Amino acid sequence: MFAPRAVCVCCLSLFGTDEGFICSSCREKLRPLYLPGKSETEICLECGEVVDAGACPGCGRRSPPTLRAFSAYEYEGIIRELVHCFKFGGVYALSEWMAGEMLQALAAPGKGNFTRIVPVPMYPLRKLARGYNQAEKLAGELSKRLGIQKSDLLKRIRNTKSQVTLATAERRKNLKNAFRAVSRADGERILLVDDVRTTGSTVSECARTLLAAGCENVTVLTFANAKVKEKAPFNEQSDAGNRT
Ligand SMILES: [Zn+2]
Numbered sequence: 001m002f003a004p005r006a007v008c009v010c011c012l013s014l015f016g017t018d019e020g021f022i023c024s025s026c027r028e029k030l031r032p033l034y035l036p037g038k039s040e041t042e043i044c045l046e047c048g049e050v051v052d053a054g055a056c057p058g059c060g061r062r063s064p065p066t067l068r069a070f071s072a073y074e075y076e077g078i079i080r081e082l083v084h085c086f087k088f089g090g091v092y093a094l095s096e097w098m099a100g101e102m103l104q105a106l107a108a109p110g111k112g113n114f115t116r117i118v119p120v121p122m123y124p125l126r127k128l129a130r131g132y133n134q135a136e137k138l139a140g141e142l143s144k145r146l147g148i149q150k151s152d153l154l155k156r157i158r159n160t161k162s163q164v165t166l167a168t169a170e171r172r173k174n175l176k177n178a179f180r181a182v183s184r185a186d187g188e189r190i191l192l193v194d195d196v197r198t199t200g201s202t203v204s205e206c207a208r209t210l211l212a213a214g215c216e217n218v219t220v221l222t223f224a225n226a227k228v229k230e231k232a233p234f235n236e237q238s239d240a241g242n243r244t
């Protein structure tokens, strides 16, 4: 009898399928943010930059309104490769594992507190070209596990330029009115889901659109986030903040 085998998406070695998509030796190299307890940050509602205390480093507001944002990993090394497999290689079965990691990153008391799970939408033509929206896949998995309805409450109504080369103020301008809520959502508590939070400007623009539609609050959950100190200048050409 042969044990069932799978190919590790990180190192391409064969291993037992019961482990999932990643072999145990690759898994050991991963450093989830939720173990050291760094999965939660406050990001500026205006521009998406991480705010520690005092003024926002992105838009300069003194005490800006903030959003709670959770991430399972930093967007680097193996994690970056995995996201690329998931996003560009069509390995969307990875969403099962990624969603599990995202749930671990989400603060325990908050888990049942949402009324809807909303994926960051992709521009329709872009989605047609790729075949799927990775944020929707993750939102679908999270919806199953949390027993909370996934809702395509946001639509992307404008295709936007690449975000990565733009300064914070330009990013905000670039994204302005890029999203629309398809209906009012009064009193809803939203879990906003994406694969990667790079600059944070995309999720903050989505959150502002949701709040303007009447939502009570918005919490951001992504699989990975760009390291704060490496954010500017950020030279990655194909990341989620760049999704158009
Ligand atoms: Zn491996």
Ligand SMILES: [Zn+2]
Pocket: 044, 045, 046, 047, 048, 049, 056, 057, 058, 059, 060, 061, 064
């Ligand atoms: Zn700001």
